[in-house]
Amino acid sequence: MGWGLGANDSANIFGTGVASGLIRYRTAVLVTAIFVILGAMLEGRKCITTISDLTSLSPLFSFICLIAAALTIAVLTFYAIPASTSQAIVGSLMGIALQSGHHPDYRLLIKIVICWICTPIGGIIFSVLLFRILKLLFLDRVKSVTILNLLFTFGILITGTYGAYALGANNVANVTGVYVASGILLPFHAALIGGLSIAIGVLTYSKKTMMTVGKGIVPLDPFSAMITVFSEALTLHVFTQVGVPVSSSQAVVGAVVGIGFARDYRTINYRMFGKIAIGWICTPLAAGLLALSLLFAVRQLPELPYYCFF
Amino acid sequence: MSKKHGLEIMLKRLLGKDSREERVVDGIRNHLRLLYDQCCLLVKLLKDEDVVLIERIMDIEREGDIIRRRVFSELFEGAFIPYMRPHLYRFVEMCDRAMDTVEDVAKYYELAQVPSNLKEPAVSIAEMTSSMAELLLIAYDTFQKGKDLRDQMLAIRVYEKRIDDVDHTIRLEMKNISVTSFWEGWWLGELCRSLSLVSDIIEDAMDVLSLIQVSLR
Numbered sequence: 268m269g270w271g272l273g274a275n276d277s278a279n280i281f282g283t284g285v286a287s288g289l290i291r292y293r294t295a296v297l298v299t300a301i302f303v304i305l306g307a308m309l310e311g312r313k314c315i316t317t318i319s320d321l322t323s324l325s326p327l328f329s330f331i332c333l334i335a336a337a338l339t340i341a342v343l344t345f346y347a348i349p350a351s352t353s354q355a356i357v358g359s360l361m362g363i364a365l366q367s368g369h370h371p372d373y374r375l376l377i378k379i380v381i382c383w384i385c386t387p388i389g390g391i392i393f394s395v396l397l398f399r400i401l402k403l404l405f406l407d408r409v410k411s412v413t414i415l416n417l418l419f420t421f422g423i424l425i426t427g428t429y430g431a432y433a434l435g436a437n438n439v440a441n442v443t444g445v446y447v448a449s450g451i452l453l454p455f456h457a458a459l460i461g462g463l464s465i466a467i468g469v470l471t472y473s474k475k476t477m478m479t480v481g482k483g484i485v486p487l488d489p490f491s492a493m494i495t496v497f498s499e500a501l502t503l504h505v506f507t508q509v510g511v512p513v514s515s516s517q518a519v520v521g522a523v524v525g526i527g528f529a530r531d532y533r534t535i536n537y538r539m540f541g542k543i544a545i546g547w548i549c550t551p552l553a554a555g556l557l558a559l560s561l562l563f564a565v566r567q568l569p570e571l572p573y574y575c576f577f
Numbered sequence: 578m579s580k581k582h583g584l585e586i587m588l589k590r591l592l593g594k595d596s597r598e599e600r601v602v603d604g605i606r607n608h609l610r611l612l613y614d615q616c617c618l619l620v621k622l623l624k625d626e627d628v629v630l631i632e633r634i635m636d637i638e639r640e641g642d643i644i645r646r647r648v649f650s651e652l653f654e655g656a657f658i659p660y661m662r663p664h665l666y667r668f669v670e671m672c673d674r675a676m677d678t679v680e681d682v683a684k685y686y687e688l689a690q691v692p693s694n695l696k697e698p699a700v701s702i703a704e705m706t707s708s709m710a711e712l713l714l715i716a717y718d719t720f721q722k723g724k725d726l727r728d729q730m731l732a733i734r735v736y737e738k739r740i741d742d743v744d745h746t747i748r749l750e751m752k753n754i755s756v757t758s759f760w761e762g763w764w765l766g767e768l769c770r771s772l773s774l775v776s777d778i779i780e781d782a783m784d785v786l787s788l789i790q791v792s793l794r
Contacts, residue, residue, distance in 0.1 A: 288659035406794060410723020413598040415793055416657050488792060489660050 268337050269442035269461055272352055273303065273468025276438065278476040279499060279519045280430040283492040284423045285477045292474055298424070299431040299473075300466035306435025307462030312454045314437055314512040315461075317379070318356065318444025319454075322364035322371040329449035331565060335359040335558035336441075343550060350550050351514030352441040354383060358551025360445065362558035382511040383547060386502060390521020391528060394498035398491075398529040406490060419489040426497040433503035435462050440512040491526045498522035517546075597656035601665065602721065604648040608672055609714040611641045615679045616707035616775070622683060623691070623700045631683045638680040645673045664789045671782040675710075678778060681771045689764035692754055698743045702772050705736045705743075709779045712736075716786060726787050737780045744773040 281295035324332065336355035343350035357379055364371040409415055439461035446452040452460065487495060502518040615637045622630040648669050652662050691699060716729035747769050756762035 411721065412661075412723075412789075412793065413596070413602060413657075416598055416661065419658050419660075489658055490793075 268333050268352070269439075269464025270468035270472070271337065271340070272438055272442060273300075273465035273470075274472035275468075275476055276352075276434055276515045277303075277431070277469040277473040279515050280434065280496060281427045282477045283487060283495075284427060289420065289423055289489070290427070292477065295427065295477070296469050296473060298428055299434075299469045302428050302431035303435035303465050303469060304459075304462040306432035306437075307439035307458045307465070308435075310436035310507050311439035311458035311461065313507055313510045314440035315444045315447050315454050315457050317375065317510045318360070318440045318512065319447035320372060321357070321360050321375055321379075322369050322448065324360075324363060324367075324369070324445060324449040326446075326449045326451050327565065328363045328367060328562070329445040329451065331561045332356065332359040332363055332445045332558055335362070335561055336554050339550060339554040339557055343546070343553065350546055351383070351517060352438065353379075353512040353514055354547065354550040355554040356441045356445065356512075358554030359558035360448075361551065362555030363562060365555075366559055366562055378509075379511050382506055382509060382513055383517075386506065386513040386517045387521030387524070389502040389505060390498050390518040391525035393501045394494050394522040394525030395529045397497055397501075398494050398526060401494065402490075419493065422493040423489065423496070426493050426500065429504075430496045430500040433500040433507065434515055435465060436507045437503040437512050438515065439465065444512070487523070487526070494526060495519060495522040498525060597651045597654065601648055601651045601656045604644050604651070605665070605669060605672075606714075606717060608641055608644045608648070608669065609710070609717055611637050611644070612672055612676050612679075613707070613710040613714050615641075615676055616703070616710040619679055619682060620700065620703045620707050622686060623696070623703050628687060631687050634683040635680055638676050641673060641676045645669055661789070661793075664785065664792065668782060668785045668789065671778055671785060672713075675775055675778040675782065678771050678775045682768060682775070685764050685768035685771060689761060689768050691765070691768070694750055695747055695754075695769070698747050698750075699769070699772060702740050702743050702747075702776070705740050706772075706776045706779070709733050709736045709776055713779055713783055713786075716783060720786055720790055723790075726783075726790060730783055730787055733780055733783045737776050740773055740776045744769070 277296070277299045280299055281290060284290040285292050285295050333356075336352065336359045339355045339358070340350045340352060357376070361371055361376070405418060406415075409418060439458055442461035442464055443452060443457035447454055447457045499515060499518040499522050502521070503513065503515055506513045615634055618630050618634050618637070621627060622634070649666065652666055656662075657665060712729050712733050716726050716733075719726055719729060751766070751769065754765070756765065
């Protein structure tokens with residue numbers, strides 16, 4: 268799970284930088300890996316606690332949760348429906364919790380759903396604000412093209428570093444949070460293992476996605492690319508303080524929309540919001556149903572010890 | 578000292594005086610200065626009919642090629658962010674094309690005899706082209722300072738329109754010119770075509786420069 272998350276989500280951080288040749292791929296993955304681990308270790312516990320408090324699980328159930336979430340992401344991605352790892356994990360947890368008789372914390376669940384809805388909105392708000400403020404502070408004041416060039420170069424590196432940190436801090440809970448819920452891991456070990464697995468995914472399999480994401484989305488100018496990553500990182504970091512893991516892809520989508528809004532509101536593509544809303548419903552539902560199916564299948568196996576089911 | 582100026586000085590110190598970007602910027606400025614010098618020599622050539630200047634025009638074109646290669650080399654080795662490199666590359670190529678075309682005018686002048694009734698309009702075009710080259714150099718300095726390029730752009734377009742009108746007059750006059758051979762007529766036609774082409778290229782270069790400025794904001 269962590270490997271897949273690292274391979275895919277790192278593209279949101281340095282995708283445009285690497286695809287446009289602004290930063291070398293090797294530098295990007297090294298920086299991402301280091302700061303993802305740092306983010307996971309320093310602040311990953313906040314979101315891990317939320318996932319582990321959602322419900323209690325047996326070790327077998329936590330494993331089924333992760334399998335269901337990973338399969339859901341794979342299937343929905345195949346059908347080009349935007350899928351969030353956070354939503355898949357929560358959906359599969361809910362599915363298991365309802366079937367196993369362990370009542371989930373519904374207040375916490377409502378909090379999580381509200382944060383999901385607020386993620387692209389947060390991306391939009393932060394990118395509009397950052398665009399206006401940083402344009403005023405730098406773009407309108409610096410006239411020399413060589414100085415602008417320097418600002419863009421360092422800006423993309425610094426915002427990417429922050430983005431990697433925020434990704435580790437927020438999304439490590441999706442990787443190992445369920446194992447804390449089942450008591451297999453302590454939060455510290457969960458953060459370390461989760462961070463390392465995300466870093467391995469970044470280091471080993473992120474190149475293709477970085478190039479696809481970087482070149483495939485609307486080519487942004489360097490300033491807008493910088494604002495997009497900064498907004499995404501800020502959104503993730505804010506929700507880390509709230510303690511809820513959210514989707515980095517949806518934060519990026521919101522940030523790009525915000526850039527368009529800051530320049531000209533007529534560029535907003537409302538159809539894209541529809542796609543995200545479908546993802547909000549499909550992902551947790553699909554993950555929950557898949558988790559239930561797997562649980563049912565596992566229960567048919569006669570040889571497993573009884574304590575696995577509690 | 579204004580706050581804006583102070584911020585730029587601080588950032589320039591961070592950048593270092595002799596960075597690749599500074600070398601590219603200086604290289605392009607020198608390239609544009611050579612283009613202007615070349616256009617001024619062309620005016621003298623057509624006015625004074627001093628064929629010695631043809632060699633000097635060709636020398637300047639070769640100097641321009643050396644600068645162009647240096648600038649491309651710096652860009653290729655990593656000057657400026659990749660987003661800006663193709664635009665700068667295109668701008669330098671257009672200026673180089675303008676210099677090549679001025680050299681062509683000089684070469685055709687050596688081969689063809691410019692009739693007396695075409696001399697005055699030809700000199701007029703060359704003088705306006707020289708003014709356009711000067712404006713392009715001023716526009717580049719203005720671009721470096723981050724100021725508005727509208728004045729220079731408008732002036733270049735006005736000159737280009739006037740050159741088109743004079744060029745049309747030349748073409749009408751050419752119908753009445755008798756030539757003794759195909760090649761004499763061909764060289765004369767190519768000289769007139771190249772003479773008006775330089776201004777077209779300078780106008781396109783100005784458009785590229787303003788696009789670079791807009792894309793950065």
